[in-house]
Amino acid sequence: MLGACPLDCPDTCSWVVTVRDGRAVTLRGNAEHPYTRGALCVKVNRYLEHAAASDRILYPMRRIGPKGSGRFERIGWDEALEEISVRLRDIVERHGGEAIWPYAGTGTLGYLQGTEGIAGRRLWNVLGASRHYLNICSSAGNTGLEQVYGTPGGMDPETFADSRLILLWGTNTLTSGHHLWKFIQDGRAAGAYVVAIDPIRTRTAEQADEHLPIRPGTDAALALGLLNVVLAEGAEDRDFLENHTSGWEDFRAEILRHPPARVAGITGLDEADIRALGLRLAHTRPTGIRATMGIQRHAGGGTAVRTIASIPGVTGDWRRPGGGIAYSTSGHLHLNIDTREDLLARPVRTLTMTRLADELDESVKCLWVYAANPMSSSPDQNRIRERLLREDLFTVVMEQFPTDTVDHADIVLPATMQIEHADLHAGYGHMYLAWNEPAVAPPGECLSTTETFRRLARHMGLTEPSLYDSDLELAEQLLSSGHPSLDGITVDRLRKEGWVRLNVPRPFAPFADGFPTPSGRMRFAPGPAYVPPRTASAALGPYPLALVTPASHTFLNSTFGNNPELLRRSKGPRVLVNPEDASPRGLSDGQRARVFNDAGAFEAVVEISEKVRPGVVASTKGHWRKLSPGGATANAVVGARDADMGRGAVYHDNLVEIGPCDAG
Known part of the structure; x- marks a missing residue:
């Protein structure tokens, strides 16, 4: 059975599940997929073992001990849904729908079951719940890229095979998205020089040709220092700057304020190393930059990604496959994610994922957690626990295992895992859509996210028809945007073939003919190009x-x-x-x-x-x-x-x- 890994990784591997007598017995990477190439990571290789683990949550449960104790009793689905329905109706009547906080995480990136798409959002709109702002992963970098390019989309990572200088900037490829390494190795075999820029000598840094152990959060200063050398060499692409960018003169002045000697003091790197890499950058075409989410998790994170993203505009690397920056390919995906905003009776507030410790105050009466484990994964852990211990807070957690967050729930609902439900996926590190067909029946009384919300809507007597759309109907809606990148891609085709490349050229040079900004030009943003951590x-x-x-x-x-x-x-x-x-x-x-x-x-x-x-x-x-x-x-x-x-x-x-x- 063909499927796809659901986890928060850019590679979104295509996998093959072998089923015997109703049991999933083997799991392997799909050798026919151009990006997966038959390999899974050390984590996902144990996925079937994990799905069959003895601590898997298989039935709805109600808390019987103090909050935080992790003590529960088994109940039936009807009983669980009735209690939830009564509590939600009471909260909406007494406090308004905004007292509900649907807290979704990146436990699965599916467009049906997970945080990327539709899961639950129509129901929350009918109830008037607060919006959930999922900023935990990539929001600073996405914003920075949009300011420069009009989209967070960038290079097709497969084109690193065409790069001749590869900068792995704040990314540990061999741990977090190792399938890219094959394309880096292809580029290396053709003569590419690989540099890892990272405060830690990671697995990836040890395999690179050079490692620059930068001080955390000073990446934008290094980018300016490297470009200072490019300008000193007269190696800027003046034609590209004149015809495809705006704001260059102000950005050029910022570059000139950051000579290598000054940048060395900021970054903790040797001035000679900065100059040497600057010379490589000046004279090596194409240069491909891989920068992932870790690089933007500091006070100046958005500026850092924005400034690094300016490099290929100065060097003109966007002209060529293998040139540019790869942060996320999700900007090239144009699904119709219709969460039915029209179902909201009035505007509602937005609550921020990483601010759970601050915003989970008395105005929130229900916290509904799915695909998330904030007690382990969110900042300010001690204050989050204090908030979750509130007796007036009704907490529902949809989960597969007894996490730290589950221990603080009032009701726990058993969730399916990837081999047990249907979903639509797209990697944010490659150019492919994938369909995940359920390989086996769910164990115990586990339900998918979509089915749980359908049953809850029915139990609450809600009449909005879109709340009851089937998974296949939802998938068809997602693919109905009419965008050219989805031409020829249907649910039937995906179910038959397992995966399909987006309808884009190969090789893909996304901005060779302009940028998705109002002017069609790349924008060098005004203001500081380096914000200290x-x-x-x-x-x-x-x-x-x-x-x-x-x-x-x-x-x-x-x-x-x-x-x-x-x-x-x-x-x-x-x-x-x-x-x-x-x-x-x-x-x-x-x-x-x-x-x-x-x-x-x-x-x-x-x-x-x-x-x-x-x-x-x-x-x-x-x-x-x-x-x-x-x-x-x-x-x-x-x-x-x-x-x-x-x-x-x-x-x-x-x-x-x-x-x-x-x-x-």
Whole structure:
């Protein structure tokens, strides 16, 4: 049975499930898919084992212990839906629909079952619920790119095979989207030079031709320094600048204010290394830049992506396949995501995902969580827990496993996993649509997201017809936008073939003929081209270390955080500390340490390593709070602050101190 991986990864792999006697027995990457090429990641290779795990939630449950205790009793679906219906009607009548917060995450990126598309949003509009702003992942960078290009869409990642200089900027390809590496290797075989720009010497940085260990959050300054060298060489593409861009003179002046010597002081890189890479950039065509979401999770994140995205406008790399920047391909997808905004009786407020600790106040009477585990994944963990313990808050969680968030629910509804439901997917790191056909029946009484909302609407007596559209009807609606990129793509074709490339040229040079801006030109934005991170002031306060929380090789956000084998491989929460920072703090390799600031603390095993530069510590995300020593994860010290654009998250822009656990 053909399907697709649902997880929050740019690769959205095509997979093949083998079923015997109603059981899924093997799962493998689809060898015929041009991007997947037969391989899955170390995480998803255990997906069938995970779906059959003994701690899978199989039945609706009601809380019987104190909030946060994780104590529940099994109930039936009718009983669960009746209790939910009564509570929701009461909340709407007494407090208005805005007292409901539908909190959706990136646990699945499906356009039917997940956060990318329709799931539940029509129902919430009928009830007048608050809008949910999903800013946790990519919003700062998306906003920055839209200001430059009019879209967050960029390079087709397959064209990195045509690049001759490849900048892997703040991205750990071999951990987070490893299928791109094959195309990078193809480019390398043809002579490409690969540079990793990252505060951590990651798996990817170790395999690159060169690693620049930049200070976190100073990427925009480096981009300006590199372009300063390009201008000094007279290597800017003057024809492209004149005929395809606007705002160049002001941006040029900003570049000239950032010579390599100044940029070296900001970024912590050697001036000679900045000049050398600047020379490569000046004289190597095409240059392809891969920058993913980690690069924009700091105070100046949107500006950083915007400034880096300006590079191919100066060099003219958008003229050629293999030139430009690849952040997300989702801007090239033009589905008809009709959430029926007309069903709203009046405008409603918007509540922000990363501000759960601030905005989950007494005005919110129902928190409905699906495809999300905010107790593990959202900033300001301790304050979130305080809010979830409110007795007047009715919390419903749709889940597959007993997460930290489930422990704080009043009602838990069992959710299907990908092999058990239908869905439509599109990678944000490639140019393909995929259909996921259910391979097996759901275990126990698990229901898909779409079916759960259909049943709830029926139980509440709602009469709006669109609330009852079937999954196939919803999929047909999604594909009905009429955009040329979807020409020839139908649900029937997807179900038959499994995956289809968007109707775009191959090779794809998306802006060779202009940009989707009102003028048709790329825009160099006015104003500062570098916004310093909060960690730039580390030396001035009591918390002198910059904490970054990169992706784990064994978890996908907090998905798989309870898988026994992947937990073993992760070796538990660890914190990388440079020897120069470890010695004065009395830290030794393998010692348990406490990482802390004013927001909270978490415990982790120290790994003394030069993989991080002095002044920087790193601890991977994805661990569950209740499975971590001290009952906290790195998000206990991550602030609920906004980046400069799109209210983006700031997971890589936090100041901490660290000491031995026995030091208090």
